[in-house]
Amino acid sequence: xxxxxxxxxxxxxxxxxxxxxxxxxxxxxxxxxxxxxxxxxxxxxxxxxxxxxxxxxxxxxxxxxxxxxxxxxxxxxxxxxxxxxxxxxxxxxxxxxxxxxxxxxxxxxxxxxxxxxxxxxxxxxxxxxxxxxxxxxxxxxxxxxxxxxxxxxxxxxxxxxxxxxxxxxxxxxxxxxxxxxxxxxxxxxxxxxxxxxxxxxxxxxxxxxxxxxxxxxxxxxxxxxxxxxxxxxxxxxxxxxxxxxxxxxxxxxxxxxxxxxxxxxxxxxxxxxxxxxxxxxxxxxxxxxxxxxxxxxxxxxxxxxxxxxxxxxxxxxxxxxxxxxxxxxxxx
Amino acid sequence: xxxxxxxxxxxxxxxxxxxxxxxxxxxxxxxxxxxxxxxxxxxxxxxxxxxxxxxxxxxxxxxxxxxxxxxxxxxxxxxxxxxxxxxxxxxxxxxxxxxxxxxxxxxxxxxxxxxxxxxxxxxxxxxxxxxxxxxxxxxxxxxxxxxxxxxxxxxxxxxxxxxxxxxxxxxxxxxxxxxxxxxxxxxxxxxxxxxxxxxxxxxxxxxxxxxxxxxxxxxxxxxxxxxxxxxxxxxxxxxxxxxxxxxxxxxxxxxxxxxxxxxxxxxxxxxxxxxxxxxxxxxxxxxxxxxxxxxxxxxxxxxxxxxxxxxxxxxxxxxxxxxxxxxxxxxxxxxxxxxxxxxxxxxxxxxxxxxxxxxxxxxxxxxxxxxxxxxxxxxxxxxxxxxxxxxxxxxxxxxxxxxxxxxxxxxxxxxxxxxxxxxxxxxxx
Numbered sequence: 001x002x003x004x005x006x007x008x009x010x011x012x013x014x015x016x017x018x019x020x021x022x023x024x025x026x027x028x029x030x031x032x033x034x035x036x037x038x039x040x041x042x043x044x045x046x047x048x049x050x051x052x053x054x055x056x057x058x059x060x061x062x063x064x065x066x067x068x069x070x071x072x073x074x075x076x077x078x079x080x081x082x083x084x085x086x087x088x089x090x091x092x093x094x095x096x097x098x099x100x101x102x103x104x105x106x107x108x109x110x111x112x113x114x115x116x117x118x119x120x121x122x123x124x125x126x127x128x129x130x131x132x133x134x135x136x137x138x139x140x141x142x143x144x145x146x147x148x149x150x151x152x153x154x155x156x157x158x159x160x161x162x163x164x165x166x167x168x169x170x171x172x173x174x175x176x177x178x179x180x181x182x183x184x185x186x187x188x189x190x191x192x193x194x195x196x197x198x199x200x201x202x203x204x205x206x207x208x209x210x211x212x213x214x215x216x217x218x219x220x221x222x223x224x225x226x227x228x229x230x231x232x233x234x235x236x237x238x239x240x241x242x243x244x245x246x247x248x249x250x251x252x253x254x255x256x257x258x259x260x261x262x263x264x265x266x267x268x269x270x271x272x273x274x275x276x277x278x279x280x281x282x283x284x285x286x287x288x289x290x291x292x293x294x295x296x297x298x299x300x301x302x303x304x305x306x307x308x309x310x311x312x313x314x315x316x317x318x319x320x321x322x323x324x325x326x327x328x329x330x331x332x
Numbered sequence: 333x334x335x336x337x338x339x340x341x342x343x344x345x346x347x348x349x350x351x352x353x354x355x356x357x358x359x360x361x362x363x364x365x366x367x368x369x370x371x372x373x374x375x376x377x378x379x380x381x382x383x384x385x386x387x388x389x390x391x392x393x394x395x396x397x398x399x400x401x402x403x404x405x406x407x408x409x410x411x412x413x414x415x416x417x418x419x420x421x422x423x424x425x426x427x428x429x430x431x432x433x434x435x436x437x438x439x440x441x442x443x444x445x446x447x448x449x450x451x452x453x454x455x456x457x458x459x460x461x462x463x464x465x466x467x468x469x470x471x472x473x474x475x476x477x478x479x480x481x482x483x484x485x486x487x488x489x490x491x492x493x494x495x496x497x498x499x500x501x502x503x504x505x506x507x508x509x510x511x512x513x514x515x516x517x518x519x520x521x522x523x524x525x526x527x528x529x530x531x532x533x534x535x536x537x538x539x540x541x542x543x544x545x546x547x548x549x550x551x552x553x554x555x556x557x558x559x560x561x562x563x564x565x566x567x568x569x570x571x572x573x574x575x576x577x578x579x580x581x582x583x584x585x586x587x588x589x590x591x592x593x594x595x596x597x598x599x600x601x602x603x604x605x606x607x608x609x610x611x612x613x614x615x616x617x618x619x620x621x622x623x624x625x626x627x628x629x630x631x632x633x634x635x636x637x638x639x640x641x642x643x644x645x646x647x648x649x650x651x652x653x654x655x656x657x658x659x660x661x662x663x664x665x666x667x668x669x670x671x672x673x674x675x676x677x678x679x680x681x682x683x684x685x686x687x688x689x690x691x692x693x694x695x696x697x698x699x700x701x702x703x704x705x706x707x708x709x710x711x712x713x714x715x716x717x718x719x720x721x722x723x724x725x726x727x728x729x730x731x732x733x734x735x736x737x738x739x740x741x742x743x744x745x746x747x748x749x750x751x752x753x754x755x756x757x758x759x760x761x
Contacts, residue, residue: 021532098645098648098649099648099649099650100645100648118650120649120650120651120652120653121533121534121535121604121650121651121652122533122535122604122650122651122652123650125603125604125650126604126649126650126651130648142534142650143534143535143650143652144534144535144536145533145534145535146534180534183532183534207530207531207537208526208527208528208531208537209527209528209531210531212528212531212532213531213532
């Protein structure tokens with residue numbers, strides 16, 4: 001069974017949000033359009049809409065995260081949901097409770113939605129297969145597999161600033177091998193019609209046969225970002241040096257760090273993105289991170305609207321299925 | 333007891349023949365095929381018309397899970413399942429709890445096997461104490477306790493000097509060593525073939541190089557020590573080339589591939605289906621094609637069932653966190669026949685690889701219908717269709733991608749040393 005099927009109901013509506021792979025262009029556009037409608041909510045004096053009133057959202061983080069969890073938390077609260085934040089790494093998993101048992105317990109607490117972050121690829125899909133049918137699962141990042149809400153907020157940012165996708169050159173730079181963000185972005189950009197997607201990095205950080213996903217591979221930054229409209233920098237983890245994939249952060253910055261001088265090779269109006277948190281002086285120079293072409297903080301802001309859109313859509317599908325609501329995603 | 337199997341198609345992989353002929357059995361041995369020997373009186377005649385009568389299947393590596401993991405399977409459950417699937421001998425792996433590195437565990441397994449009704453159970457001892465790859469096990473004692481081979485399974489011995497000594501010592505003890513070639517460091521973090529699927533799913537991969545480097549290490553040390561070695565579960569096209577080259581250079585080694593690798597590729601694991609989590613991992617189409625060719629041309633001697641029954645919990649986790657292995661006894665025959673039907677190789681070749689070669693590798697008589705051979709027989713109906721599932725599986729392990737599928741080919745009668753250990757019409761057997 002394909003992931004694309006598991007996350008849709010029989011009518012093709014979004015029931016879970018597990019990965020970008022297999023979703024249609026129309027559905028991605030619908031998410032982006034909904035996010036547009038949620039974006040102004042954050043600017044209001046009362047930053048709340050009642051769409052998820054009475055619903056309980058459980059943030060299940062099996063792996064530490066600050067940014068993603070905070071924005072999911074805010075998104076759920078702005079939709080008026082009750083939110084349960086569970087740092088499972090520190091509790092059940094260490095006591096030997098199985099993943100399945102943890103899920104059964106949360107189901108028994110009558111949660112409606114699980115936002116899951118897990119260190120193992122496929123975890124969100126596994127959980128979606130395990131849970132009771134009235135529960136929706138949103139993937140907050142599984143291993144190196146997918147991080148679909150991050151990819152959606154990235155393409156939301158790109159659409160806002162570049163309007164169309166069908167003429168863009170997008171470069172994804174850095175640790176593609178270990179990046180769920182990169183994989184989801186590649187799927188999203190392809191589905192939305194971006195004709196030129198490049199991955200850039202040393203051979204140790206580019207996984208084999210990545211070309212099969214519809215990208216070109218470049219091993220120098222200069223070549224990879226030449227003429228690019230969008231440059232997405234990935235975070236480099238310290239572990240990559242320990243596992244002999246790279247000699248040092250210093251050398252990495254020298255070869256692949258984005259500096260103002262190098263950015264000149266990209267298109268004049270190129271935007272610079274980063275899923276955060278950034279390592280200044282490792283993958284990106286401060287002058288670029290804080291520069292006029294950087295849209296890194298806009299990404300964070302948009303992340304809330306995108307997550308509100310996804311959460312409201314899956315809950316609307318559940319309401320239509322189980323008849324306990326209007327199935328609305330209206331903001332007003 | 334004397335038995336006449338009447339009206340079947342006799343398949344003898346040693347003679348390379350397939351012909352309609354009755355098979356006559358007395359004192360646990362085959363006494364004639366075709367015409368009854370003078371003075372033969374059958375105490376029992378079994379009508380097997382429309383069925384194939386062949387020497388029984390032998391698995392070169394079955395996890396029987398007892399002692400220690402009885403929640404997954406037991407010797408009794410799997411011996412019975414094996415008989416119902418046409419297997420007459422299973423070779424049990426030493427990764428029990430406690431590990432089979434002392435004669436006591438071998439004796440316990442043999443005792444339980446003696447109480448079980450079904451296939452014959454032989455066991456392999458651990459090559460190193462606790463399978464830890466550090467201290468040699470007491471191989472002479474294991475041999476005296478009846479172990480047919482020694483192995484460290486896929487728990488690669490990291491220290492090459494230990495491996496060399498273990499091979500040399502096994503050679504002087506006269507024991508065959510079953511080797512699972514794999515280079516530890518390249519394989520250690522992976523759980524899937526490193527390729528397009530692992531990249532797409534973000535699952536850490538195991539490159540082909542892990543097996544190829546491991547194989548070259550093993551072959552070099554086998555040549556140097558003069559050990560009698562069998563290479564288990566080869567998975568890459570390159571491995572077969574290396575093996576054929578080594579043999580051409582005069583090295584006497586045997587090798588097997590497991591049935592799942594002849595059927596599937598890494599793409600089948602593309603939706604995180606844990607039933608395709610295997611060790612070594614399923615590789616791609618070109619490898620699968622080379623493995624099929626290897627069986628056809630003889631580069632690969634044997635096809636292993638590599639039976640690994642699991643409880644449901646073992647597979648209830650995200651892909652990389654599940655335990656590897658497939659429960660294969662029940663589906664082995666129909667799946668092997670499906671490869672024959674698809675033209676991968678012919679039936680005689682299939683039977684040479686699944687019966688004759690494993691008998692020889694384990695040093696057991698059999699694998700033929702020649703008079704004097706033990707009456708270890710599998711009688712199957714190649715046309716019977718059935719649906720794999722909890723109602724039809726005899727193994728305790730339901731971890732198979734075939735569950736729910738319609739399969740063609742079923743064992744109807746199994747004999748071990750002339751004793752009926754399974755008869756489809758007799759549900760109690």
